[in-house]
Amino acid sequence: MNNLSLKVSSRIVVLDIGMYIFRYVSDTPAHPRNSSLSLHQAPIGKGAVDFFPASGVVRNTLTMPGDCVVVRVKGAQASVLITEYHPEDESATIQLRIDQISTFPSGPKPSEPSPVAPPRTVGLKLNGHIETRGDVAVEDEWLGVPGTPLRLEGFSVDWQDQPKDVNLAYLCRSGKDSEPQIALAGQFVGTRRQAKPITSVAFALTGQRAAHYELSGQAVFGGQPPLDIAADKELSGPNGTEQLVALRLVITPKAAQVSPPASPWSNTATTQIFRKAK
Known part of the structure; x- marks a missing residue:
């Protein structure tokens, strides 16, 4: 892309110890074509951050829907710098989804057995x-x-x-x-x-x-x-x-489900994010 003027914006997400998947998602076919999003450790928090990009992802940079990077936070709370790059004439934004890979056991089983057949496995x-x-x-x-x-x-x-x-x-x-x-x-x-x-x-x-x-x-x-x-x-x-x-x-x-509490990662209002636009 020669002589291409870029808009750059950054934000920081603060994460507790654990494993997370950062994924480029798109609900519509018209996703940003020349935009990208990169991930780096930010200097907030005392923990360490490891990045494990999926196949085809280079330098922790997401360029198209389906690209993902697994992020591991260890030692203590740490932060990730998210930087987006967009051409000046590109109005769409990248949809980034952050899911935590749960390491906690499932909730308690019902006190009485349910009189239903065992659930079938998925294909x-x-x-x-x-x-x-x-x-x-x-x-x-x-x-x-x-x-x-x-x-x-x-x-x-x-x-x-x-x-x-x-x-x-x-x-x-x-x-x-x-x-x-x-x-x-x-x-x-x-x-x-x-x-x-x-x-x-x-x-x-x-x-x-x-x-x-x-x-x-x-x-x-x-x-x-x-x-x-x-x-x-x-x-x-x-x-x-x-x-x-x-x-x-x-x-x-699982046969009998009680809806789990909403994940804080599905509500950006409960996620610590610091933004700085250039």
Whole structure:
């Protein structure tokens, strides 16, 4: 873009310790075409901030709907500087959504059992690349074979008929100290045809209706018994070097729901934001 005059605006969001997804969303087809939004740690708060961009996101910069960055705040409260760049002739604004990935257990169960049938699981299609077998797709069953040494080198999870206001986030690492690859439902993590193992995985539900669903399943690392998947818990073998060989994931709608309190992240009036426009 030669000789393009830009409008720049900034704001700061203050976050408590936890995990968050910053996502570029759009409710209309006419989203800003030449605009972008970047994320950096701001000097407010004593905590540290780590950024884990999704595939295709460069330098923590969101350029189109669907782009996202997972943000981890650790140690203490910290802040993120959000900077938007718009051409002078662009009137639309970027819609940024911030969802906290809950690390708290669900609320208490009803005191009396409900006389209804167990809820059905949602439809999940797992796609993966398995050593010597190539690309494999399964629905509601194991991706890979427990008890074999064949590496599951990469995978994606497609949520069929995915409802609004809830999403599945997942990550994997290809080494004990490697940076994680992070994605949302439908996106691929890991590798293909690189003989590179996955040594840890984690899964979480996010969004305003995340509390209406339960996440479960198992992951198997080479030579080890299955490990139960729990929301926001990173799983690996005892040495952190064992390779992932099989994966099974289940999402179940909770049968009896009491509406959870509104998330503070859906109401900008309750979020600490400091704005400075240039």
